[in-house]
Amino acid sequence: MSGDAKTNKLNCLEDLKRRILTEALEPGIYLDEMELAEEYGISRPPLREVLRQLAGEGYVVLHENRGTQVAPMTHKTLRNFFIVAPMVYAAIGRLAAQNATRAQVMRLKDTQLLFRAAIRDGSGEQRALMNERFHSVMGEMADNEFLMPSLRRLLIDHTRIGMIFYSPRNTEMADQRAIAADQHDEFIALVEAGDADGCADLAIAHWELSRAQIESFVTPASIFAPLGRVPNSLG
Amino acid sequence: MSGDAKTNKLNCLEDLKRRILTEALEPGIYLDEMELAEEYGISRPPLREVLRQLAGEGYVVLHENRGTQVAPMTHKTLRNFFIVAPMVYAAIGRLAAQNATRAQVMRLKDTQLLFRAAIRDGSGEQRALMNERFHSVMGEMADNEFLMPSLRRLLIDHTRIGMIFYSPRNTEMADQRAIAADQHDEFIALVEAGDADGCADLAIAHWELSRAQIESFVTPASIFAPLGRVPNSLG
């Protein structure tokens, strides 16, 4: 492939993250080192470095002598996610309002524009990625190296969960996306105003919206219909 | 060096963690790849993989084309640590009480014995490492992949901070270590009883003890003495 190795390696890292977040690489599948190295135009040693880094950030899991697996989603994942997410998101919101810089606010606004554009165009992937970036910038604003690791891990699975049940036509979900986008604008206003309490409260509200969306997908409305009768010929 | 490469690589990872946690490798210093590779009997590519992993876990920071730096402690570190630690420790305590397995409790007890032994023997390094391991096992008990990343990051700097002001002779600090050890035993009892609220409360108390210890070191008692007078010959 064209381009120098340095660029290719960085591109490889970014692109693998993108593919995992959008579930183009599905949870649980195993990656082929030779194949990926060839695809990104680098050799196996630097690719393996990239995979190690992805493992450190929770995107993949390394199995000794058995290859690299995209971080699986188990029966516990959603439960553990529900337990921790509101606490971390609220803390991030509070700290972001306290510590955000001008430059970071500008990046947040830029990301929000791209997020709204993705919602208009109905692109599920782009919407998911821009939402992830929005909250990632919020995390950078919080400027706390001890809280960031858990936020990063949460965003990986939050993004992947969001990809599972994205349906651009469903009007109810479209309404919820519109509300979420408005909440993002509120985040920007509160961060600029330095309103820590307001930002923490909004983080909870934003989480509740997402939680309701997930729950309504996991436990959809039941179908009530009479039981079928055994055919007479077999009775 | 002797031993197969696989063992050497694992040993390298573990030993580098140990050296960073005990500040044998001081915060901020740069590591020499060739030197370390030779020391652990492996070549540079696998060593670089180890360094990437350590970067992912927050032990070191990678600077492109400029080498690997042991994670520095800045003026913000302590502040950010104080903000997040109680929240995460309390959450870990609660979840540990809810989810601990028999095998994990046994490991916790084993670690606690080693911790007490280290306190008796006055070994600062061993005490720090066994304390880290105790809380690491608590983290495994919590069994939550979204909370663990921040706990791991907290434990790195908590351990390093603890190493800074360890003084085996100081009687006040010896008393505090004895209290901390007793609290560890309480942790074990509460986890075995499945007392989530109690375990969360104890986590806060345990944190307050540590916090007080850190603060008393950062802001020691002032010295009050009269100003010196300018010598007559110069007056």
Next chain:
DNA sequence: CAAATTTTCATTGTAGACAATATGTCTTCT
């Protein structure tokens, strides 16, 4: 003599070839 530029060299980054491990298949024996 000071500042800027070039050159040198130590160190990081990468590539290709080799070794080791695990899985899957095929044979063989009961």
Next chain:
DNA sequence: AGAAGACATATTGTCTACAATGAAAATTTG
């Protein structure tokens, strides 16, 4: 026929050698 074991193959893990980058020293020039 079924199970156990050995072999073959594909994939991971590692090593040595080479390329590229950055920092520092030495030289040159105003």
